[in-house]
Amino acid sequence: MSITEQKSLKWYQQVLAIVSSACLMGIMWRARGSHGFGAKWGMFAVAFVFMLFIYALYGKRKKMNYEMLPLPAVFAALTAGGWGTLNSQMNGYLSSSANFVGEEAYRYIEISEYSGLIIMLLLGFGWLPLFAVTFASLFSKKKYEFKDFLIFIGVYYITMIIANFTISHYILQVINPEAVEACRAGLLDAGHDMSPMKAFITQLGSAPWAKKIPFCRNYFTSVKVISSAVGALASSLSVAFVLKDKFTAIVSFFINLSCAIAITVADIPLILDSDRGFFAGVKTPMFLTGYEWSTWEFFTGFILGLLIMLIITLLPKKYTASEEDYTYQTSIKNKRFSLIYNGILTFFFSFVVILARAFSFRLNEFFWDEEIIEIILTIVLSAALFYPVIKLVKKNLITKNSDSPLNILPQEFAIKILPDYLLIVLLVYFLLGEPESTLFSINLLEIISVNGFLEKWNSGVLFIPIIMLISFIVFNISFKIIVGKRTKK
Helix, strand or coil: CCHHHCCCCCHHHHHHHHHHHHHHHHHHHHHHCCCCCCHHHHHHHHHHHHHHHHHHHHCCCCCCCCCCCCHHHHHHHHHCCCCCCHHHHHHCEEECCCCCCCCCCCCEEECCHHHHHHHHHHHHHCCCHHHHHHHHHCCCCCCCCHHHHHHHHHHHHHHHHHHHCCHHHHHHHHHCHHHHHHHHHHHHHCCCCCCHHHHHHHCCCCHHHHCCCCCHHHHHHHHHHHHHHHHHHHHHHHHHHCCCCHHHHHHHHHHHHHHHHHHHHCCHHHHCCCCCCCCCCCCCCHHHCCCHHHHHHHHHHHHHHHHHHHHHHHCCHHHHCCCCCCCCCCCCCCHHHHHHHHHHHHHHHHHHHHHHHHHHHHHHHHHCCCHHHHHHHHHHHHHHHHHHHHHHHHHHHHHCCCCCCCCCCHHHHHHHHHHHHHHHHHHHHHHCCCHHHCHHHCCHHHHCCHHHHHHHHHHCCCHHHHHHHHHHHHHHHHHHHHHCCCCCC
């Protein structure tokens, strides 16, 4: 039986959904850490692929239309921040990340490993707040209108901005007083006789300015991380008390908490080999040496995907079961605006620009390594596919006067397109890019023997490719079992 014919997932499908989600997000978050997918572009790709997965499993719901498909991904990209020097603080040390006058190396100070733990949890909690609310609202019984989105988005940004210039500085003083004093010393060394808080306010939190001053980058980043976490909490609370939707508020809170746990737990490989901190004296396994960042990225996504899907599967069935009176309902009644929105954002940007950019950037790395070439390739590929995409959407919305931009329901579309989308991501990730970062860097003749394999394994070269490939295989098998046979229309 196809999943589109079921009212809800069976127990074994739920188990496989958790496994699939973990593998899918592990692959995508690691890809996000590579050139072409990186930064906010990569965060969009991670969230968008996850949305396709959710649509494939739970898409027989009126709220899950084509207009909502890319929206949580947009919000994920908007709020994704940075970690600067934060992800090594659980080892009990803090780096200046810039040299003091007359010194040729970074200065390190001892801090509490608990301050590092708290700041990492706050980093994760404030990473996906708008994604969390928008995603959770898809399962809520409350009907969301445009003004409702403005409320929780506005609350997040207003609270975050206010916190940036007020309370976050005092919270940091409590969490990590050593970091505040170190930043003060760095400012004095650079000729700025002012408090870290005043420096942040006068420079409006400028990261490029802070990077040039010892310990200042850490202070600025920490303040922003705390502010984003405060904004995330305020956003969920606004949904509960202003929009009167406690379901979405609670689910979004736990999604933010899941992200906090994922980013923090996955950080462990980065803090091994330290003589201080939670894992003092614990050696990094040889196969992780030199590839801790890639490992952190993969397991951040893996744990997050597992936890979010666990939350969804534990929800009462009344929130996740297919709607018996389901009929496709668009969020945009104006056909011209729907053409612009769906044609450009839902399909052209999400499917063409994101993949064309990754392909172009990594192809350039493989052959030319000239920045202008990657930009030209992205523009040419995107331009070539722009008209066919818009034409297809226009055919359905305008010519056929349909509410749907495609002649297929969103759930069926997601089931069909997700494995192909993921395959393209992996092909680009494994086969293009700097030669030493692709599969071509691995000489198969050197790993066919036991000794050769162990040598490559201990060097760390094989760990991420193997775990990525295993995850891809597990995902495809699990996904195929979950969705079942597609019925012919």
